[in-house]
Amino acid sequence: MLKMSTLFLRTLRDDPADAEVASHKLLVRAGYVRRIAAGIYSWLPLGVITLRNVERVIREEMDNAGFQEVNFPALLPREAYETTNRWEEYGPSLFRLQDRKGGDYLLGPTHEEMFTLMVKGEYSSYKDLPLSIYQIQTKFRDEARPRSGIIRGREFVMKDSYSFDLDDAGLEVSYQNHRDAYVKTFDRLGMKYNIVKAVSGAMGGSKSEEFLAPCSTGEDTYVLCPQCGFAANVEAMVTKVDAQDSSKVPAVEAFDSPNTPTIDTLVELLNSKFGGGYTGAHTLKNVMLMADNKAVCVLVPGDREVDLKRFQENLGGIHELRVFEDADFAKFPALVKGYIGPQDAKKSGITVYADPRIAPGSSWVTGANQKDRHARNVVNGRDFTPDAYVEAAEVRAGDACPECATPVVIDRAIEIGHIFQLGRKYAEALNLTVLDHNGKSQIVTMGSYGIGVTRAVAAIAEQTHDEIGLNWPAELAPAKVHIVAAGKDDLLFETAFKLGTDLEAQGISVMLDDRRDASPGVKFKDAELIGNPIIVVVGKALAEGNVEVRVRKSGEKKEVALSSAVAAITDLLK
RNA sequence: CGGGGCGUAGCGUAGUGGCUAGCGCGCCUGCUUUGGGAGCAGGAGAUCGGGAGUUCGAAUCUCCCCGCCCCGACCA
Numbered sequence: 001m002l003k004m005s006t007l008f009l010r011t012l013r014d015d016p017a018d019a020e021v022a023s024h025k026l027l028v029r030a031g032y033v034r035r036i037a038a039g040i041y042s043w044l045p046l047g048v049i050t051l052r053n054v055e056r057v058i059r060e061e062m063d064n065a066g067f068q069e070v071n072f073p074a075l076l077p078r079e080a081y082e083t084t085n086r087w088e089e090y091g092p093s094l095f096r097l098q099d100r101k102g103g104d105y106l107l108g109p110t111h112e113e114m115f116t117l118m119v120k121g122e123y124s125s126y127k128d129l130p131l132s133i134y135q136i137q138t139k140f141r142d143e144a145r146p147r148s149g150i151i152r153g154r155e156f157v158m159k160d161s162y163s164f165d166l167d168d169a170g171l172e173v174s175y176q177n178h179r180d181a182y183v184k185t186f187d188r189l190g191m192k193y194n195i196v197k198a199v200s201g202a203m204g205g206s207k208s209e210e211f212l213a214p215c216s217t218g219e220d221t222y223v224l225c226p227q228c229g230f231a232a233n234v235e236a237m238v239t240k241v242d243a244q245d246s247s248k249v250p251a252v253e254a255f256d257s258p259n260t261p262t263i264d265t266l267v268e269l270l271n272s273k274f275g276g277g278y279t280g281a282h283t284l285k286n287v288m289l290m291a292d293n294k295a296v297c298v299l300v301p302g303d304r305e306v307d308l309k310r311f312q313e314n315l316g317g318i319h320e321l322r323v324f325e326d327a328d329f330a331k332f333p334a335l336v337k338g339y340i341g342p343q344d345a346k347k348s349g350i351t352v353y354a355d356p357r358i359a360p361g362s363s364w365v366t367g368a369n370q371k372d373r374h375a376r377n378v379v380n381g382r383d384f385t386p387d388a389y390v391e392a393a394e395v396r397a398g399d400a401c402p403e404c405a406t407p408v409v410i411d412r413a414i415e416i417g418h419i420f421q422l423g424r425k426y427a428e429a430l431n432l433t434v435l436d437h438n439g440k441s442q443i444v445t446m447g448s449y450g451i452g453v454t455r456a457v458a459a460i461a462e463q464t465h466d467e468i469g470l471n472w473p474a475e476l477a478p479a480k481v482h483i484v485a486a487g488k489d490d491l492l493f494e495t496a497f498k499l500g501t502d503l504e505a506q507g508i509s510v511m512l513d514d515r516r517d518a519s520p521g522v523k524f525k526d527a528e529l530i531g532n533p534i535i536v537v538v539g540k541a542l543a544e545g546n547v548e549v550r551v552r553k554s555g556e557k558k559e560v561a562l563s564s565a566v567a568a569i570t571d572l573l574k
Numbered sequence: 575c576g577g578g579g580c581g582u583a584g585c586g587u588a589g590u591g592g593c594u595a596g597c598g599c600g601c602c603u604g605c606u607u608u609g610g611g612a613g614c615a616g617g618a619g620a621u622c623g624g625g626a627g628u629u630c631g632a633a634u635c636u637c638c639c640c641g642c643c644c645c646g647a648c649c650a
Contacts, residue, residue: 013599013611014586018643029585038642086650092575093649110650144575144648152649160650219649308647322647418650450650488608521610539609548609 001500002479002511004518004526008045011526021217023461024149026470030529039146039154046530047457049478051157054456055136057188057475058159065181067132067161072114074138078104080113084429089319095140107140112426112448115162119444120432126166126442129434130174134161136453148217150458151414157453164427164444166436171445175207175421178449182211182417189456190473192463193416196222196231199313211417211451213459218414223395227406234395234410235313238402244361246379252343258372261338263302266374270365274376279303284364284378286340288324288332288350291315295324295332297345299354299386302365304393311392315353339367341375342384354386355393414459415452422446464553470531471553474573479511481569482532482552486520486539495562496538499547502566508573528552534569 009031018035019025027033032047043051059069078096081087087094087106095107108114115133123131136159146154163174179195186193191213198210210233212222224231232238255273260266263280270278283302288295289311300306312321329337334348343366345352358364360381368375378384398407426432427444436442464471474480481503485496493514500510511532513523520539527535537548547565550557551572560568 010584010600011611012585017580017586020644035642090650091648112650139650141649145644145646147644158650420650448650484609486609519608519610519612521608521612523611524609525611537609541609 001497001504002045002509004511004513004523005515007511011529019149021148021151021462022465023151023217023458026465026529026531027149027458027461030470030531032470033150035149037154039143039152041150041153041155041454046478050472050476051454051457053476054189054453054460055157055159058185058451058453059136061181061185061188062134062159062161064184065132065177067134067181069135070118070133071135071137072108072111072118074108074140076106076108076114078106080117080430081106084113084426086113093141093143095142108137109139109141110158110448110450111135111137111160112162112422112446113430116426116430116432116446119164120430123164124434126434126436129444130163130165130170132161132163132174132177134159134449148219148458150454151217151462152219153454156455159451159453161449163447163449164432165446166434166442166444168445171421171423171447175419175447178419178447179209182419182449182451185451186211186416188475189460190464190476191416191456191460194222194224194231194413196224196233197236198233198418199235206423207421209419210415211419212413213416213463214411214413215459215462216412217462218412220413220415221395221410222413223399223401223408223410225401225404225406225408228401228404230401230403230408234307235310235391237310237391237395237399237408239356239391239393240400240402240405241357241359241362243359244363246361246363246382249363249379249382250377252375252377252379252383254368254370254373254375256372257339257374260374266302266365270376278365282365284342284358284366286342286345286367288328288335288340289321290324290328291318291321293320295328295348295350297340297342297350297352298390298392299342299352299358300393301355301357304355304357304396306392307394310395311353311390314391334369336367336369336371339369339371339373341367341369341378342386343375343378344369345384351388352384352386353388353390353392354380355391356389357393358386358389414455414462416456416459417449417451419449420447422448465531468525469529472531472533474533477532478530479509479532480573481508481534481536482511482513482527482530483536483538484513484520484523484527486523486537487542488516492538492542495542499536499538499562499565503569506566506570508569534572536565536569 011031012029015025016028031044033041036042097105139158143154165171193211193213196210198208221234223237260269267278280303281301285300285302287298287306312318342352363379365376366378397410401408424443424445432444433441483496483500485493500512503510533552535550541559546559547562548559
């Protein structure tokens with residue numbers, strides 16, 4: 001029984017000045033966590049209990065799915081990460097350190113290498129596969145900007161699993177098993193979430209999905225189709241635009257367009273010159289970018305910005321992508337800034353990518369590659385030809401769902417899980433092979449699957465809190481029942497303690513506010529702030545032999561006879 | 575890394591060159607009080623983030639450094 005009289009806990013009346021999001025404010029105020037440094041938190045008793053509860057649920061679901069738990073150190077030698085090139089590729093986000101002999105070490109940000117090597121050390125036959133193993137362990141990433149309390153920390157707890165299969169069909173099954181296990185896990189954690197398509201990005205591999213917990217303070221933006229349920233991270237949103245018939249489009253017509261530095265001013269000129277009907281969506285924007293120090297041009301409709309992250313993810317294999325600067329323009333004198341068109345890009349040897357909205361046969365107003373000159377009736381496929389189509393334009397609410405063309409909605413969320421079909425990238429680099437049934441050596445194919453455990457605690461707090469405090473699902477709360485002894489009679493305290501003992505005998509965890517010096521008001525506020533699902537008040541109703549049972553979430557309260565309290569509470573917790 | 579804000583007791587804060595750095599919460603002692611963050615009285619607790627400088631005098635002005643928060647870049 002957690003007794004408040006001795007519990008290592010101090011709640012705060014005021015929001016901490018350095019907290020912005022609700023989960024951060026409340027977890028600090030209710031005495032669950034304390035900040036140590038940016039993105040680094042210590043956990044107090046209530047926080048530890050809650051975190052362990054979340055871990056327990058995850059562990060049980062992983063075990064139920066047949067995955068086996070292992071554990072790696074956080075402190076790792078450089079070697080394996082050198083082999084996969086991630087010692088370099090991971091960049092400044094990797095915590096690197098040296099031992100006394102000058103040997104290089106790192107604090108593990110994720111453990112693909114170590115898991116691969118562990119399996120390599122034990123297994124060498126296809127008969128041993130499939131295999132899925134996992135750990136729940138502290139990870140370290142030197143984030144450029146830790147934020148939102150424990151939602152994005154530099155040290156955090158993650159559950160990471162890895163699957164090992166002989167072939168793609170096997171990987172598909174392992175992936176699906178993890179997906180199913182995640183659905184069960186997040187359902188049990190009481191979370192609202194969407195499973196969305198994602199781009200595999202730096203991890204490589206073919207297929208990837210994210211589990212996103214909708215939440216206004218989340219950092220991830222995703223699209224959702226209200227009609228068919230299609231959901232995707234904005235990076236993975238697909239634009240479907242059909243080819244257009246351009247046979248009736250007149251020839252390219254260049255015209256003078258002085259003082260039209262922006263799309264808006266250009267549209268204004270077009271409407272006065274050609275009798276209206278033009279919008280930004282009729283213009284073609286030629287955005288010059290530097291991709292790993294190679295100039296590229298990306299075409300998007302004039303009314304949309306280039307989403308650099310989206311373009312980079314879909315282009316793949318690019319480490320640094322940035323917009324053109326004046327110094328870059330200086331290297332390409334043929335490019336007339338503000339009047340670039342795709343017609344002459346080939347002459348400059350620049351690769352031209354087009355967003356799919358620039359459909360074959362579509363006709364555009366764009367730069368004429370001369371100062372103060374634009375051109376209209378510039379047709380894709382006739383007057384210019386993109387080298388490739390790559391999703392690049394910003395995604396907007398109302399864009400067409402790629403499955404059913406219904407306008408999509410856009411929402412924000414916290415990424416709580418991510419599952420990847422990695423393929424053979426790590427197995428190949430570290431030479432993880434098994435002999436197949438023909439005695440032939442085969443490279444193993446892998447999947448990796450993560451759940452942010454500490455982040456889940458914060459995400460659940462975000463989704464379940466209300467104005468007065470935290471509000472945990474019963475399975476995760478520090479205690480299922482919070483008994484408040486409201487009064488000063490010894491009998492009342494004895495009764496409250498007895499009730500706690502009776503509840504615990506039924507396997508129901510109990511927190512007891514047995515502080516003699518705290519007023520009832522303080523105890524009520526603390527109980528509501530801490531967020532256990534059932535609050536039982538042993539107070540003035542005791543004169544009639546009753547206690548008051550409250551449901552934290554609904555605020556519903558009722559008096560029940562002390563003698564039937566355990567039964568009533570058991571019932572409520574079902 | 576770019577932009578913005580901030581750093582005064584455990585927490586929240588006042589104090590823009592001048593007396594002993596003020597207040598609220600929390601903490602300690604005593605009395606009173608006990609169904610919505612009680613009251614009265616007394617008390618402890620601060621190298622004002624650090625260093626250098628300007629000045630008769632610096633929490634306050636200047637410079638350097640450190641740290642924290644927010645927006646962006648970044649983020650298996």
